[in-house]
Amino acid sequence: MEEKKKAAYRLGVITFVILAVLTVAEYYASVSLAASAVIMFIIAFLKAGVIVQNFMHISRLWREEGH
Amino acid sequence: MSAVTTHHDAHGHEVPYEVQLRSNRLGLWLFCFSEVFLFLALLVARFYLWGNTRPELSQVLGLLTTSILLVSSFFMNRAETAIAHGDRKTFLNGLLITALLGTLFFVGVVVMEWNVFGLELELFGVEWFGHLRPTDGVFGGVFFAMTGMHALHVLSGIVFILIVWANGRKGHFSPERHWGVEACAIYWHYVDVVWVFFYPALYLIGHVA
Numbered sequence: 001m002e003e004k005k006k007a008a009y010r011l012g013v014i015t016f017v018i019l020a021v022l023t024v025a026e027y028y029a030s031v032s033l034a035a036s037a038v039i040m041f042i043i044a045f046l047k048a049g050v051i052v053q054n055f056m057h058i059s060r061l062w063r064e065e066g067h
Numbered sequence: 068m069s070a071v072t073t074h075h076d077a078h079g080h081e082v083p084y085e086v087q088l089r090s091n092r093l094g095l096w097l098f099c100f101s102e103v104f105l106f107l108a109l110l111v112a113r114f115y116l117w118g119n120t121r122p123e124l125s126q127v128l129g130l131l132t133t134s135i136l137l138v139s140s141f142f143m144n145r146a147e148t149a150i151a152h153g154d155r156k157t158f159l160n161g162l163l164i165t166a167l168l169g170t171l172f173f174v175g176v177v178v179m180e181w182n183v184f185g186l187e188l189e190l191f192g193v194e195w196f197g198h199l200r201p202t203d204g205v206f207g208g209v210f211f212a213m214t215g216m217h218a219l220h221v222l223s224g225i226v227f228i229l230i231v232w233a234n235g236r237k238g239h240f241s242p243e244r245h246w247g248v249e250a251c252a253i254y255w256h257y258v259d260v261v262w263v264f265f266y267p268a269l270y271l272i273g274h275v276a
Contacts, residue, residue, distance in 0.1 A: 030271035
């Protein structure tokens with residue numbers, strides 16, 4: 001139980017770090033490199049994917065058990 | 068929503084909690100999906116009307132509000148994880164921090180970016196209050212429509228969080244039964260996902276007109 005709890009908290013931290021890095025990357029790509037809209041949308045979709053998977057737990061929709 | 072609620076089907080038979088939970092999840096995700104069309108329409112309007120241009124906005128303010136929302140999502144996830152493992156104190160604190168950060172985001176958009184009080188402040192070479200008005204042509208119209216619709220969802224999310232927090236204080240949630248918390252978390256993260264697309268569309272894509 002304690003291990004599961006630690007793993008769940010760790011996943012939250014890892015997800016947050018990934019999102020922070022991608023946010024800084026998209027800011028830098030726009031301000032310093034004037035990146036195209038395609039690049040910006042690729043980064044946005046990556047961020048959205050990480051949130052939907054790790055924060056919104058979309059996979060629970062197909063699971064049989066409860067929480 | 069709470070642990071004491073029992074659901075019955077049309078024939079009066081008790082519906083097992085797991086079955087009800089699956090239906091609830093599907094219903095909430097369908098609601099989120101229906102809202103995609105609303106936000107997608109606003110995004111399409113932005114690219115149709117602005118093209119490869121954008122108004123001059125404070126990059127620091129945009130990045131700051133985005134970061135605040137990102138951190139709030141982290142604490143919402145922490146709160147949900149906490150109740151799932153019976154850590155009530157972290158759960159309640161996580162919800163309060165999320166609501167506080169959500170309020171900061173709301174203030175950042177409405178008070179600072181919209182500048183509803185007409186304030187001016189330049190600090191560290193940064194203009195902390197926006198100058199765009201809703202009447203400033205397509206730039207103003209689209210910007211206020213997108214941020215306004217998003218801010219409305221943030222506001223309703225904060226109310227949702229505070230209701231869940233109040234119910235949490237009364238002990239309505241347990242590690243086995245906390246659909247109310249899960250629903251609130253999904254909604255809040257959804258609001259974050261919308262901003263993930265709105266932020267680059269408003270602040271980063273295109274050149275300043």
